[in-house]
Amino acid sequence: MTGIVEDPERDLILTYAPVARRAGLLALLVLDDALARLLRTTREPALGQMRLAWWREALEKLDYAPAPAEPVLKALQAEVLRHGITGASLVPIVHGWEVLIEEETLDADAMRRFGEGRGQLFVAAGMVLGSRGDPLSAAGQGWALADLAHNLQAGEERATARDIARPLLDAAGRAHWSRPARALGALAHRARLDLADTPKPAGAPARVGRLLWHRLTGR
Secondary structure (H helix, E strand, O other): OOOOOOOHHHHHHHOOOOHHHHHHHHHHHHHHHHHHHHHHOOOOHHHHHHHHHHHHHHHHHOOOOOOOOOHHHHHHHHHOHHHOOOOHHHHHHHHHHHHHHHOOOOOHHHHHHHHHHHOHHHHHHHHHHOOOOOOHHHHHHHHHHHHHHHHOOOHHHHHHHHHHHHHHHHHHHHOOOOHHHHHHHHHHHHHHHHOOOOOOOOOOHHHHHHHHHHHHHOO
């Protein structure tokens, strides 16, 4: 599959997912990667909105037509939709990313809308993995906002994103995650580690140890 972000820590987390469903989780993460890359490489807001509109329409069409010759869409149709998920249900992920184009400044309301939209990735992934009672919505929103905070330049906006993300990830971190969904729990724990005042670098033994503990215990 093309478009996969180089991220050894995430590669480790993917091994926590059930083997038969791992490709579905990866397909969703690669969709998110593609949308993130679209925003990074688009300077004109109007062009960005047009490109995101293409993704919205393409996802909806997966429900009634074969995927076009686009690797991300083909993987979604093959590995995600077969678990009872519709292409239309993935559109809110695009809406979340669209907030970053629509809003000139990111206030708390805009960030919450971004988190709620992009965080739907965890809800879809939970269905793919066979999640049982896990805090998917809170974890997904916190994960999305922690990543946003990491990439924001403005100090005030970064602080706001972190302030919204932290209680969501704290709540997700207190949960006992079901075994099928522990890859998602580990992503949430990793996002929580990234919010530390002085976060340890990716791949540091303490970080990897925390992720492995979650795999073993669900905590």
